Amino acid sequence: MGDTMTEAIRGFWVASATPLTSDGSVDSAKLATHAKHLFGKGVDGVVLFGTTGEGTSFNVAERVGTIEAVIKAGVPAERIGIGGGFPAISDSIALTRAVLALGLRHVLILPPYFDRSVTPAGIEDAFAAIIEGVADDRLRAYLYHIPQVSGVAIPADVAASLRKRYGKAIAGLKDSSGDFKQFQAFRAAAPELAITVGNEADISRAIAAGGAGTICGMANVVPELVKGMVDGKNVEARMQAAIAVVLNTPSFTATLKAILAAQTGDADWLRVRPPLRAMADGPALKRKLDELTSPAIA
Numbered sequence: 050m051g052d053t054m055t056e057a058i059r060g061f062w063v064a065s066a067t068p069l070t071s072d073g074s075v076d077s078a079k080l081a082t083h084a085k086h087l088f089g090k091g092v093d094g095v096v097l098f099g100t101t102g103e104g105t106s107f108n109v110a111e112r113v114g115t116i117e118a119v120i121k122a123g124v125p126a127e128r129i130g131i132g133g134g135f136p137a138i139s140d141s142i143a144l145t146r147a148v149l150a151l152g153l154r155h156v157l158i159l160p161p162y163f164d165r166s167v168t169p170a171g172i173e174d175a176f177a178a179i180i181e182g183v184a185d186d187r188l189r190a191y192l193y194h195i196p197q198v199s200g201v202a203i204p205a206d207v208a209a210s211l212r213k214r215y216g217k218a219i220a221g222l223k224d225s226s227g228d229f230k231q232f233q234a235f236r237a238a239a240p241e242l243a244i245t246v247g248n249e250a251d252i253s254r255a256i257a258a259g260g261a262g263t264i265c266g267m268a269n270v271v272p273e274l275v276k277g278m279v280d281g282k283n284v285e286a287r288m289q290a291a292i293a294v295v296l297n298t299p300s301f302t303a304t305l306k307a308i309l310a311a312q313t314g315d316a317d318w319l320r321v322r323p324p325l326r327a328m329a330d331g332p333a334l335k336r337k338l339d340e341l342t343s344p345a346i347a
Contacts (some may be wrong), residue, residue: 057189057220057243058130058155059261060093061279062269064247066103066305067115069320075111076119076317083269083309084124090272093262095159097131100225101302104132106322107164109140113147126152131230134159134193138175140254142182149187157191157223157264162199164176164341169204173211189220195236195247196226205231205238223247223264234259250289252278259333262270266301270308271338277346287341294337300325307331308338 068079068345097119098104098112104336107115112131120126133156145156152177158179160172167175180190192211196202203222212219222239224232225247234256235244243261246252252263268275271291277284291293295343298304310318311331319327 052200057261058096058191058245058264059243061091061262061268061276062094062096062130062264063087063092063094063263063275064099064266065101066269066302066309066318067095067098067104067107067267068318069322070317071320073320073322075107075115075118078116078122079315079317081119081122083120083126084128087129087268087272092268092272093237094128094130094155095124096132096155096264098132098138098183098266099157099193100132100195101269101305102132103302103322103325105159106325109135109144109147111203112144113151116148116151116153120151129152129153130155130157132157132159132193134162136161136163138178138182139337141179143185145179145190146185147186149183150236154187154189155177155191155220156188156268157192157193158208159195159199160203162201165200167201169207172201172203173207176207176211176219180211181216185219188218190218190219191245192222193245194222194226194231198225201309202226205234208235208242208335209239212242221245221261227251229254233258236260240245249275249278249292250285252288253281253285256281266305267295269305270295270312270335271342273346275343282346284346285288289337291341294341298328298330300328303328304331304334308334312336
């Protein structure tokens with residue numbers, strides 16, 4: 050890991066689910082335990098408060114307080130990334146400054162995601178305002194492209210322009226579009242960006258095509274299978290089947306939490322924040338995933 054890790058997210062990172070207490074606040078102790086468990090499975094780092102972590106349901110103070118607590122609980126700052134990006138640019142700046150002060154460097158930034166009619170120039174302006182507002186050389190920002198969820202795509206030429214303007218402060222891009230052609234377009238437009246994919250089925254071919262690795266949600270429940278994809282093992286059919294188990298449900302995030310509850314025997318994992326609702330069929334889904342991860346991946 051070493052220095053390369055602080056320059057850009059590479060390898061196998063998990064978009065972590067966020068455990069909650071009975072009052073709906075973050076259970077930081079359980080989150081730290083979950084992160085350490087994943088490190089034991091070959092995971093390089095965790096991204097907290099991404100899409101899988103219900104990130105947009107948590108305000109700046111909640112996210113920063115959780116990072117403080119998780120670091121105190123022994124999760125190294127250099128192995129943590131955080132989901133940022135808010136409709137209000139001032140919130141993006143405040144979050145980023147606060148986590149840099151705690152020793153984090155990796156911030157995934159969504160474009161402002163309410164107005165879907167914005168122009169490419171407007172999207173570039175928003176990212177530029179964040180980078181210039183933070184004004185800190187330690188920052189390693191990742192443009193977060195998940196248009197099917199956020200409603201706002203990041204054009205490849207905007208990514209390229211931002212990298213030219215700000216150098217390694219724009220360290221990379223997370224492509225969660227699930228469209229491999231889009232990954233290739235980002236690679237072609239901005240080859241010096243560390244581009245990670247969110248779609249687990251694409252991990253092996255993305256890495257083979259010069260991608261930096263993955264930040265993905267399925268690793269919460271099948272880290273061995275994702276590790277197999279990262280390592281180029283022949284497990285794509287199993288990965289596709291595992292994704293199908295989870296995707297045919299009302300909420301990817303609530304489903305992952307239901308599976309985590311079944312895997313750990315801890316029903317508290319079922320808790321989600323509105324507008325999500327808890328799912329009940331974790332045990333059945335866990336059994337299906339168990340079949341896909343056994344026999345063990347050689």
